[in-house]
Amino acid sequence: MFDWKITSLTLAVFIATAMPTFSMEPVSIATGSAMSTPKQPQAAIDSDGTVHLIFGDGDTVKYCHSSDGGKSFSVPNAAFEVPNMSLGMRRGPRIALCSGTITVSAIGGAQGKGRDGDIQAWNSKDGGKSWAGPFLVNDQTGSAREGLHAMCSGEDGTLWCVWLDLRNKRTEIFASNSSDAGTTWQPNQLVYRSPDRNVCECCHPSVAVCGNQVTVMFRNSLNGNRDMYLTTSTDGGATFPNAEKLGNGEWKLNACPMDGGMVALDVDKNPLTVWTRKGSVFMTNQQTAEEQLLGRGGQPWVASTKKGPVAVWTNPNERSLYLQLPKSDEPSKMVASAIDPMVISNRSGDGPAFVFWETKIDGINAIQGLPLDLK
Secondary structure: OOOOOOOOOHHHHOOOOOOOOOOOEEEEEEEEOOOOEEEEEEEEEOOOEEEEEEEEEEEEEEEEEEEOOOOOOOOOOOEEEEOOOEEOOOOOOEEEEEEEEEEEEEEOOOOOEEEEEEOEEEOOOOOOOOEEEEEOOOOOOOOOOOOOOOEEEEOOOOEEEEEEOOOOOOEEEEEEEEEEOOOOOOOOEEEEEOOOOOOOOOOOOOOEEOOOOEEEEEOOOOEEEEEEEEEEEOOOOOOOOOOOEEEOOEEEOOOOOOOOOOOEEOOOOEEEEEEEEOOOOOOOHHHHHHEEEEOOOOOEEEEEEOOOEEEEEEEEOOOEEEEEEOOOOOEEEEOOOEEEEOOOOOOOOOOOOOEEEEEEEEEEEEEEEEOOOOO
């Protein structure tokens, strides 16, 4: 296990030797303060290499794109409004691509503040110039009021959305799918119900899809422990088997860590996960089932590439952004100040990866990003 109680000199040497060489400085995509504060970036890569990026700004979802490999982004434009949009601590809009159509989901409601909340979807067939919607995802009004969800698309363009659902007066994992870029959604189905009544109440779930394989990860609340669980449907989401705990240890905690981790599929379509336990970040691959300690931190995210997994997270003490590159022995300190990072790769995993995060520049909120050349 990596010992983080090290001297400042050792830390300086570690950073100097572990810091990768980037071909460019981070790109500032959006800035704002007070009534205009950009938060929670999410992105997806098109087949032609275009990077599509969204984020929340108050009750507005904003959209921009990069056609030059992440070196620059278009001016973010308001895509649509979401009354009382859930935003912050991994709440916020999600984006997926479906055969040339951009689909975005977000949670909001007339009252807000957890009193109501529905998942709504919008889509754009003209590269973000215009948007159709909203289209309702959850079929029980107000059941998504916790504000935590995830969305992704499969290779065939099928969308899957998972969320924390409160329709049964308990916190459960529900899901739905769409075959028309989010315009219509199938009846909601229960993915998991904890025998101890609730799953963890404030940790976002995540989902990864390939063909008939639908994998959902979430933080459970079971026997006093707040551990990560994984369930994979192999029949297109018709049924989900019993969820299995990830990792070797347990996290005895009478609280919600507000940290849901991330699941992706590796090049062999096996689930690849990153998540937090007791202030440390771990990675697992279902092929080996062994957990790998990445370092101290939280709010991790992972993407799969042909070179191997790329993971990012933040250190809770210094709030620095850390990066674990494929086949690297140690993580690298990427930037000095960041929260809620995310990393993406293209579907084939053979292109560059991109990291996006929130930060502050001279006290002003900002969304920044950086491409990673994995050659």
